[in-house]
Amino acid sequence: MRAILSRFLNSAMMARWTQVYADWRFSQKNVEVPACDENGIPFPSAYLMARVAGDISWRQFQRSGHQTIHLFRDLSLAHGGDISRAQRILDFGCGCGRLARHVPQVSRADFYGCDFNRQLVRWCRANLPGTYDVNQLKPPLRYEAQFFDIIYLFSVFTHLREATQSAWLAEFHRVLKPGGFLLITFHDEVHPMLDEIGVSTNALRRTQFHVHNDRAEGSNYLAAFQTREHFSRQASKWFDVCEIKSSRDTGVNQAVAVLRKPELPHELGG
Secondary structure: OHHHHHHHHOOHHHHHHHHHHHHHHHHHHOOOOOOEOOOOOEOOOHHHHHHHHOOOOHHHHHHHHHHHHHHHHHHHHHOOOOHHHOOEEEEEOOOOOOOHHHHHHOOOOEEEEEEOOHHHHHHHHHHOOOEEEEOOOOOOOOOOOOOEEEEEEOOOHHHOOHHHHHHHHHHHHHHEEEEEEEEEEEEOOOOOHHHHHOOOHHHHHHHOEEEEOOOOOOOOOOEEEEOHHHHHHHHOOOOEEEEEEOOOOOOOOOEEEEEEOOOOHHHOOO
């Protein structure tokens, strides 16, 4: 019995329920959430916002989503990718629409979102425009090849192990059109959370990749860190690496990579 209890306490299931309880506790302390924003778009509950973003207020939820989608627009535009002209956009790891609610401000594209969490997908389907699906922790997606013009991920690779990230990079290459853009945020070697978990920048530069709380992959319980050099090396197997901005320089507290799918197969690196 003691051995069974020990295995449960160290299991991914226990880690997930620990995170769920922490999110619920935070949501009870949060101020009352308005029904809608100034544009009439519904807000998710404090609990759903906590499930997506941890300790965050509805004002910060609104502000960070607006800031990030405009950052993605500006970064892609700087390298020839125009979100306003995209036909189809995918928000991978859409959560409860932190960025999705702001996409109509920058594009009239057909919008798709997907997430690992069924509860969050149900909320998006009921409250936001677009087509929403549940994905698994690992590929494939249900979309056909070369379906999207732009794919973006905000705070998704921050919770995935190295092998899972590599598998998704290959899948994004499959569903992205030639010349299409992929924007991904991640925790880099100058992220402030490194100090909190006792890992130095130099230590991460030696190991290149570090996982904190290596249980419950895909949840906020697990936190993944990697150097920008490591991310670039992995991404260049499938994409042209246009730019990687450090977490100190983006304004969204995460590094951002701008990747482009080559027009022709022989352009592919690595």
